[in-house]
Amino acid sequence: xxxxxHCQAVNSSRTxxxxxxxxxxxxxxxxxxxxxxxxxxxxxxxxxxxxxGLTRATVSAVVDDLITGRLVTEADPAPRTGAGRPARVLLLxxxxxxxxxxxxxxxxxAAYVVDLAGDVRHHEVHRADLRPVSPADALARxxxxxxxxxxxxxxxxxxxxxxxxxxxxxxDARGLVRLAPNLGWREVDVPxxxxxxxxxxxxxxxxPPLVVENEANxxxxxxxxxxxxxxxxxxxxxxxxxxxAGIVLDGALFRGARGWSGEIGHIPVxxxxxxxxxxxxxxLETYAGQEAVLAAAGLAGADLPADTAARRLADLxxxxxxxxxxxxxxxxxxxxxxxxxxxxxxxxxTVVLGGGxxxxxxxxxxxxxxxxxxxxxxxxxSPVTVRAAALGAASAAVGGAGSVxxxxxxxxxxxxxxxx
Amino acid sequence: xxxxxHCQAVNSSRTxxxxxxxxxxxxxxxxxxxxxxxxxxxxxxxxxxxxxGLTRATVSAVVDDLITGRLVTEADPAPRTGAGRPARVLLLxxxxxxxxxxxxxxxxxAAYVVDLAGDVRHHEVHRADLRPVSPADALARxxxxxxxxxxxxxxxxxxxxxxxxxxxxxxDARGLVRLAPNLGWREVDVPxxxxxxxxxxxxxxxxPPLVVENEANxxxxxxxxxxxxxxxxxxxxxxxxxxxAGIVLDGALFRGARGWSGEIGHIPVxxxxxxxxxxxxxxLETYAGQEAVLAAAGLAGADLPADTAARRLADLxxxxxxxxxxxxxxxxxxxxxxxxxxxxxxxxxTVVLGGGxxxxxxxxxxxxxxxxxxxxxxxxxSPVTVRAAALGAASAAVGGAGSVxxxxxxxxxxxxxxxx
Numbered sequence: 094x095x096x097x098x099h100c101q102a103v104n105s106s107r108t109x110x111x112x113x114x115x116x117x118x119x120x121x122x123x124x125x126x127x128x129x130x131x132x133x134x135x136x137x138x139x140x141x142x143x144x145x146g147l148t149r150a151t152v153s154a155v156v157d158d159l160i161t162g163r164l165v166t167e168a169d170p171a172p173r174t175g176a177g178r179p180a181r182v183l184l185l186x187x188x189x190x191x192x193x194x195x196x197x198x199x200x201x202x203a204a205y206v207v208d209l210a211g212d213v214r215h216h217e218v219h220r221a222d223l224r225p226v227s228p229a230d231a232l233a234r235x236x237x238x239x240x241x242x243x244x245x246x247x248x249x250x251x252x253x254x255x256x257x258x259x260x261x262x263x264x265d266a267r268g269l270v271r272l273a274p275n276l277g278w279r280e281v282d283v284p285x286x287x288x289x290x291x292x293x294x295x296x297x298x299x300x301p302p303l304v305v306e307n308e309a310n311x312x313x314x315x316x317x318x319x320x321x322x323x324x325x326x327x328x329x330x331x332x333x334x335x336x337x338a339g340i341v342l343d344g345a346l347f348r349g350a351r352g353w354s355g356e357i358g359h360i361p362v363x364x365x366x367x368x369x370x371x372x373x374x375x376x377l378e379t380y381a382g383q384e385a386v387l388a389a390a391g392l393a394g395a396d397l398p399a400d401t402a403a404r405r406l407a408d409l410x411x412x413x414x415x416x417x418x419x420x421x422x423x424x425x426x427x428x429x430x431x432x433x434x435x436x437x438x439x440x441x442x443t444v445v446l447g448g449g450x451x452x453x454x455x456x457x458x459x460x461x462x463x464x465x466x467x468x469x470x471x472x473x474x475s476p477v478t479v480r481a482a483a484l485g486a487a488s489a490a491v492g493g494a495g496s497v498x499x500x501x502x503x504x505x506x507x508x509x510x511x512x513x
Numbered sequence: 514x515x516x517x518x519h520c521q522a523v524n525s526s527r528t529x530x531x532x533x534x535x536x537x538x539x540x541x542x543x544x545x546x547x548x549x550x551x552x553x554x555x556x557x558x559x560x561x562x563x564x565x566g567l568t569r570a571t572v573s574a575v576v577d578d579l580i581t582g583r584l585v586t587e588a589d590p591a592p593r594t595g596a597g598r599p600a601r602v603l604l605l606x607x608x609x610x611x612x613x614x615x616x617x618x619x620x621x622x623a624a625y626v627v628d629l630a631g632d633v634r635h636h637e638v639h640r641a642d643l644r645p646v647s648p649a650d651a652l653a654r655x656x657x658x659x660x661x662x663x664x665x666x667x668x669x670x671x672x673x674x675x676x677x678x679x680x681x682x683x684x685d686a687r688g689l690v691r692l693a694p695n696l697g698w699r700e701v702d703v704p705x706x707x708x709x710x711x712x713x714x715x716x717x718x719x720x721p722p723l724v725v726e727n728e729a730n731x732x733x734x735x736x737x738x739x740x741x742x743x744x745x746x747x748x749x750x751x752x753x754x755x756x757x758a759g760i761v762l763d764g765a766l767f768r769g770a771r772g773w774s775g776e777i778g779h780i781p782v783x784x785x786x787x788x789x790x791x792x793x794x795x796x797l798e799t800y801a802g803q804e805a806v807l808a809a810a811g812l813a814g815a816d817l818p819a820d821t822a823a824r825r826l827a828d829l830x831x832x833x834x835x836x837x838x839x840x841x842x843x844x845x846x847x848x849x850x851x852x853x854x855x856x857x858x859x860x861x862x863t864v865v866l867g868g869g870x871x872x873x874x875x876x877x878x879x880x881x882x883x884x885x886x887x888x889x890x891x892x893x894x895s896p897v898t899v900r901a902a903a904l905g906a907a908s909a910a911v912g913g914a915g916s917v918x919x920x921x922x923x924x925x926x927x928x929x930x931x932x933x
Contacts, residue, residue, distance in 0.1 A: 338858065340859075349861070356860075371888075374887075438777055440768070440771055440775075468796075470776050
């Protein structure tokens with residue numbers, strides 16, 4: 094699977110601050126690397142000079158640094174007819190730094206390695222019910238996957254420059270998982286528990302060795318990267334046992350003040366309705382979460398892994414099973430009510446159904462769209478698009494690995510100055 | 514009333530792009546002017562050099578340009594004891610550019626002039642029921658207020674550098690009012706209607722002569738500026754006949770893709786509840802809008818101006834009138850349900866009750882807070898603050914005038930290069 098990094102053009106109007114000469118090299122490294130990452134077809138040195146306004150000598154010096162640092166490679170272009178020797182082109186290196194995306198969820202562990210160009214170079218998914226497992230034991234198993242991912246990266250000539258761990262819960266700025274209700278975690282100090290294990294990433298200035306982040310946020314980033322030509326602002330809703338949302342605005346994740354945004358599962362859709370495990374009443378999760386949908390479809394207590402449950406529901410719906418169709422219609426209606434409120438509030442025009450909702454999008458989309466048409470104030474001028482996610486279950490781990498790679502592309506000087 | 518501009522410190526880590534020498538003067542003008550705007554107490558030239566890392570010669574050249582251009586004045590500091598002659602300090606000019614904030618609402622027109630330092634130097638509010646008046650006639654009346662505001666500005670030695678018009682509706686990027694349901698406006702081309710009237714602002718490069726913007730968005734900006742030491746992210750809810758919200762994130766207005774964000778009045782709070790004039794059902798507006806509250810308090814059909822209605826309700830609540838207290842409790846509960854969803858989605862920790870809600874905050878706050886406590890997932894770690902707005906009805910016009918002034922402080926080179 095190829096994930097292409099969509100990098101914003103450098104916007105000189107945002108430049109603010111008295112820039113000193115010392116940071117110019119750093120700036121030019123980033124400008125040239127981002128240009129190489131964003132260009133299609135791959136650019137030559139001359140093309141970069143023309144596009145950036147930098148002199149050809151400056152571009153060549155910067156490109157040489159990037160090649161020496163294993164961030165860029167130079168290649169012959171595809172042959173073309175006509176006179177003249179074609180210029181060599183610049184590509185992101187396939188043997189430089191890579192990001193490691195880890196995920197711990199209710200019923201699986203995952204590890205993905207993504208290279209600078211956005212390609213997944215290794216992945217492993219380990220299925221297990223993690224609810225009865227202690228956080229320390231679950232993390233110990235994850236470390237085994239991470240170790241194998243590191244070995245695979247080394248075999249591919251890659252260096253793991255940083256890791257991101259996706260968790261289905263509220264994570265604070267230093268990686269403490271405050272609450273992951275569906276895993277049964279509360280106040281779990283992930284960095285402290287992982288400190289007992291050997292590191293799998295190399296130290297790189299400016300790149301944290303491990304970032305712990307909410308899974309729905311990372312899934313939205315995965316979607317952004319999987320569709321570089323897609324919309325730059327959207328709501329990504331992941332439906333599993335819990336329902337989380339990632340809000341992407343103008344190509345960047347909106348995390349909220351503490352990174353706790355996106356708890357769409359606890360938007361009230363029936364204020365005096367069903368009690369929710371959060372302590373509230375009538376939360377979306379109690380109407381459109383996986384347990385509610387399975388119960389309404391006559392599969393209560395089946396206790397299936399999230400993706401198995403979604404496939405089972407899709408099979409039943411495909412066969413025209415009336416209770417399943419009714420359950421999906423009711424879930425889609427509740428989801429549409431909540432999403433209509435979000436769209437009225439945030440003025441978004443794209444809603445992506447991800448996670449366990451992706452394989453069910455065919456049945457969820459019509460009731461969601463009906464609620465949006467009836468409730469969104471601006472629907473008459475600008476209809477809201479509802480579609481399935483591109484990546485499915487891998488999106489959080491791929492989005493997490495990708496966020497490591499994006500840090501390097503945004504500020505390559507850290508990687509270039511690392512101790513080797 | 515003093516409105517102090519809170520300007521962010523220049524963040525050099527955001528500097529991105531190959532900066533050329535030509536833009537350095539522009540950059541330094543902005544850095545120094547923002548430093549003067551943000552500093553308390555007023556800084557000397559030496560203090561600015563120390564804080565910005567610019568040389569004293571550069572600071573002095575830049576300051577001289579700002580003084581010549583009527584953006585800054587130099588003054589003797591407050592006398593102090595001790596040896597040595599105190600350095601002169603720099604202040605924003607009180608006879609330079611100013612912003613004009615206009616507002617057209619259901620029952621009033623308003624014009625406010627705000628100077629560079631954030632002080633309101635002139636204001637006029639004209640009360641009239643504008644629902645039976647055609648858009649062209651309503652705008653013609655507004656132009657009369659604008660003309661008097663200009664004359665007042667000239668008398669004060671100020672130059673109107675731009676104007677902002679607040680409208681209670683959906684406004685597109687070129688100033689077309691798509692829909693202002695409570696005014697009865699639909700597809701009203703405000704710039705075309707105003708073209709028949711003489712301009713009241715001077716042409717300034719980089720400053721549009723007139724920006725038309727949603728009233729709730731501008732009211733949130735007014736709140737931001739009225740409390741420079743307040744939170745940098747909050748939800749501002751304006752309760753009138755309609756209910757609008759302005760979302761401020763890290764000190765900037767979140768407008769959404771088309772500027773249509775903040776339609777909190779159409780978040781569903783009872784999905785199968787009361788029909789709303791938007792075509793939906795159970796929208797917040799039908800439970801917590803002014804008409805619903807007046808009806809529940811036994812004042813249906815009173816057809817009062819928004820601020821009169823809010824004062825009448827406050828008087829009745831103050832006197833302990835049971836139907837009014839029950840009406841405000843029900844409205845606060847509905848508002849709390851909608852706001853709890855917003856907080857779960859956006860991870861905000863402050864909610865400001867503005868517009869017609871401000872004088873009623875004493876009674877609305879308890880039920881709003883109760884819903885937030887029971888429904889916000891993160892309430893245990895980080896309680897949500899609910900409070901009344903600082904500015905009340907003036908906030909949209911002051912916020913609009915302030916946005917003109919802020920453009921000048923952010924990019925003074927446009928003002929300095931204007932044709933004179």
